[in-house]
Amino acid sequence: MFTSSISHRKSKAAGRALQATLLCAGLAAACLATSQVHADEDAQKRAEQALRDDKALPLAEILKRVSPVLDGKVIGIEFEEDDDRFVYEFKVLSAKGKIREMVIDARSGEILKEEDD
DSSP states (O other), X not given: OXXXXXXXXXXXXXXXXXXXXXXXXXXXXXXXXXXXXXXXXXXXXXXXXXXXXXXXXXXXXXXXXXXXXOOSEEEEEEEEEETXXXXXXXXXXXXTSOEEEEEEETTTOOEEEEEEO
């Protein structure tokens, strides 16, 4: 009877430890998600400002210009500042299943770099 009481207490303690671990993991995930939302909002604001300042073309215009040479489906797009200019980074999935990264000057639509990811 004494042994079963000890193992019951150990089991309850292990359960509480697991709950605490899961709670911490959930809080960490929520914090990361919140910081990602803020990063996305900052990128959105930078993109809007770049468009207003004529430092970038709208994404629709960039897509129209590069579509003939994409050779696949765009599966991801990022808007970033790189070496004092704005660029669009495209992730493109080819018909053969390869992922390529294309870096495109946001102001001119010129493809600056293209490489396998």
